[in-house]
Amino acid sequence: MFGKKKEGGSDSKELRTIVAPGFIFEGNITIPGGLTRIDGEVIGNIKGNGDLIIGEQGYVKGDLNVENLVVYGKIHGNIRARSLEIKASGRVEGDIQVQELIVERGAIFNGKCSMGVEGSEAG
16 A cells, blocks of 8 residues: 555555554654554644554544555544555544545444545645
């Protein structure tokens, strides 16, 4: 989802930030680019031109406005992204505005969905 693969099979985006399991962050986060992974808890809004992964233990309570988003954990807030992928273990409670949406079997999504050009403007 995050671009072409390099040799060795890794994503082309560089992992820049990790919020580790057990870590609780309160406040807004701006992602300038690259890839951010959240395995802890964030209470606040997240925005920027980067890509975001919410790990299985990850939880975000706030609105997200990012380029690409993959959810293995839980989000309670509205999402605006170019692409959103909710994995089988993922749960999203809130409205989404996206261009591309993938919801795996077993995933939970409760909210309204709008798809189209307007969902492409991250940041």
